Amino acid sequence: METAVKSSNGTRSSGKRSAAKDRADRIDPYGFERSDDFDYESYEELMSEYLVVLTRRSIKWSRLLKGKGRVQKNVKLKRYVRKGIPNEHRALIWMAASGAQEQLERKPEHYQAMLQSRHDAKLVEAIRTDLNRTFPDNVLFRKTSDPCLQKALCNVLLAYGHHNPAVGYCQGMNFVAGYLLIVTKDEEKAFWLLDALVGRILPDYYSPAMTGLKMDQEVLGELVKLKVPAVWQLMMEHNVMWTLVVSRWFICLYIDVLPVETVLRIWDCLFYEGSKILFRVALTLIHHNQALIEQARSLPDVCQAFKQITKGPFVEDCHAFMQKIFTEPGSLSMAALTKLRAACRGRVAAEES
CATH class of the missing domain: 1.10.8.270 (putative rabgap domain of human tbc1 domain family member 14 like domains)
Incomplete structure (x- = not known):
């Protein structure tokens, strides 16, 4: 990225102004400093497309809310939430959808x-x-x-x-x-x-024993066995515990794992639809990157692959990624999750006793 920028009359601005602009560019809209290897060119290309989506969504949300401070959960609102909540309405919708x-x-x-x-x-x-x-x-x-x-x-x-x-x-x-x-x-x-x-x-995720967290990591293992059996087989062969590769995904709800915009889109759905969203995200990451994970030849390789799959264009394009989480893993009902959780809770309890 060039450090000098053209002014409105076509001449290049001073280095001083350019340095100030560079400092501003290094901070994202949420206050996070971008890394030294941040790809500004790809980001600007992506955002130019995403801003069109955001503008369109913002207009639709404004029409839906009509200045009201209250919303009712329904099929239309769920569809809107899945397509992303504009920043200006996020707190309102999270508060309403979650019961807060x-x-x-x-x-x-x-x-x-x-x-x-x-x-x-x-x-x-x-x-x-x-x-x-x-x-x-x-x-x-x-x-x-x-x-x-x-x-x-x-x-x-x-x-x-x-x-x-x-x-x-x-x-x-x-x-x-x-x-x-x-x-x-x-x-x-x-x-x-x-x-x-x-x-x-997320009951029992943050309790001293973290039983809910441990249980859901086991549940993810069962879901991978069902939906991406080759990856499950690889994990068994290398004796990799799920907690080793996905505990941060679950305990931090993808914070510092996925890009900020993507995390916020995940949280939009988490507050509206509940914990199954965490599984949809995990399964999409694993299913989409199955070939890469299968290249692993050792435990460190597996850990490295799981770090790698949370980076790059697939997760940075939050709009396309969120569409994928509702299609790529296939069906995932709360009834099926409840059944798996009951089975895994017993396993976790047995390990702790």
């Missing part, structure tokens, strides 16, 4: 009450330890930023720890809550959305 808005309205004083309650010293220490580790590559979480989201993140996690003492604070929650703050720009909304995820959509 209903909880906020039922307990309007609850967040502040939890925040002002006497804080448990161990909880405070655990949260504070992780604050500086949360998105070090995001300018919004730096102490020099104004406002700095670290303080808001600390508040949300402290309040949630008191709201749900059985969970308290668990690894991964800082990244999830941080993303919620980036999108909602509102502590109370982030708190209730975190409650929807931890308490209802």
Whole structure:
């Protein structure tokens, strides 16, 4: 990418202005710094097409909402959510679809009450330890930023720890809550959305034993055995545990695994349709990259392949990727998932006892 840019009269601008522009280009719309090997050319090409889609979707969403602050779940809204929620409507739809808005309205004083309650010293220490580790590559979480989201993140996690003492604070929650703050720009909304995820959509993912997380990794293994048997066979041959290659996918809900825009599109559907979306994404990544994974000849090869499949054009084109997750893995009903979870829960319980 050229460092100098043409001004409106066709002459090249000064290096000073160019350097400022380069610094601005290095920060994405969500505050994340782009890596040194970021492909600006491909990104600009992709975004020029995606912006057309976003504009079209934004107009349709505005017509659907008509300035209303409320929505009802129905087939049309589900279709709209799958095609992507514009940023300006994301917090509203996530709150409504997840039941978080209903909880906020039922307990309007609850967040502040939890925040002002006497804080448990161990909880405070655990949260504070992780604050500086949360998105070090995001300018919004730096102490020099104004406002700095670290303080808001600390508040949300402290309040949630008191709201749900059985969970308290668990690894991964800082990244999830941080993303919620980036999108909602509102502590109370982030708190209730975190409650929807931890308490209802992903039960036992963030409990001390992480039983739900372990169980769903086992469920993914069963689904791969069913839908991509060659990959399942390879995993068995090299004695690779699923937790080794997909635990970050599940515990961080694809944060820092897939590109930001793609993660937000996944979360649009996660808040609306529930946890089966996580399996659809995982199965699509594995099925689409089956040939690459099958080239692995050792355990380190398998781990490397699983890192590789979360990078590149396939996952960067979030609109096309999201269309794929609803076609490539085939049918995936909640009834089938419930049945698999029951079987895998017993296996996980037996391993823990």
